[in-house]
Amino acid sequence: MMFERLRNLAVTLLFLGILSGCTTVSGPTKNFNPNVIPTAAIPQQASVAETRQVIIQELGQKQGMALSTSGPAYQRVNNLVRRLSQAAGLNGFSYPVVIADARDKVNAMAVNGNTIVVYKELLKRVPKDSELAAVVSHEVAHILLKHHADNTVKNRSVLVGVGASVLGNLATSRWGADTGRLARDIAGTLGQGYFVNSYSRGMEYEADHTGMLLMAKAGYDPRGAISFWRRANQIFGTAGNSAEFLSTHPSEGHRLARLEQILPTALQYYRH
Numbered sequence: 001m002m003f004e005r006l007r008n009l010a011v012t013l014l015f016l017g018i019l020s021g022c023t024t025v026s027g028p029t030k031n032f033n034p035n036v037i038p039t040a041a042i043p044q045q046a047s048v049a050e051t052r053q054v055i056i057q058e059l060g061q062k063q064g065m066a067l068s069t070s071g072p073a074y075q076r077v078n079n080l081v082r083r084l085s086q087a088a089g090l091n092g093f094s095y096p097v098v099i100a101d102a103r104d105k106v107n108a109m110a111v112n113g114n115t116i117v118v119y120k121e122l123l124k125r126v127p128k129d130s131e132l133a134a135v136v137s138h139e140v141a142h143i144l145l146k147h148h149a150d151n152t153v154k155n156r157s158v159l160v161g162v163g164a165s166v167l168g169n170l171a172t173s174r175w176g177a178d179t180g181r182l183a184r185d186i187a188g189t190l191g192q193g194y195f196v197n198s199y200s201r202g203m204e205y206e207a208d209h210t211g212m213l214l215m216a217k218a219g220y221d222p223r224g225a226i227s228f229w230r231r232a233n234q235i236f237g238t239a240g241n242s243a244e245f246l247s248t249h250p251s252e253g254h255r256l257a258r259l260e261q262i263l264p265t266a267l268q269y270y271r272h
């Protein structure tokens, strides 16, 4: 009897623990300051070379994408990244750029915190540089904010997995295997949603924020970010586009609302 009560208590505590995650994860990550663009550091040559290998293996060999580091698409993104790198204080260094042809997939990413990969289709759908700068500066901002080195998302995922399986085992012993599985699934999903994704969503907002200031400082009209997100559905939205760029899902509406709040500050950077 006593044991059962303890078990119920444990179940309740686990649920509370998982759910309370959502109240503690919305804070900023350690390098984020809303008023300051973090100073960039030139990445180690060895890590850039290693990243190049990862990109060739993962995108080129495994996913069959054609990769390029020359040509008009490359020049367009590289110019942009060069201007953003200078605005971030990287004298004479610009983050390496790789263009990936992934057919109709649309995406952009910062790999290992040192290389910018942009899918060709994105360039086609975003002909204006002020709008493209919104995406690319978001990726550069992830690098400046050192989000790649933040293990919190990984650690939280592990925690949720452990929490969900403990809860599942408890429920199984009390109510049988089906209920146990259900409890595990529910706890896993809730935990992932509230505890993990909300944290990475926070990173997305930070990258939007710092990215908007950075693009403005680099001389791109920050209103380009607003018009980009206004038509984000159209840009990312076709079937087959899993839009990994949107994978942690702050909704476009929320992103827009936040960017509109930052715009006056970004315009000051732009006009200077």
Ligand SMILES: [Zn+2]
Pocket: 138, 142, 203, 204, 207, 245
């Ligand atoms: Zn992002």
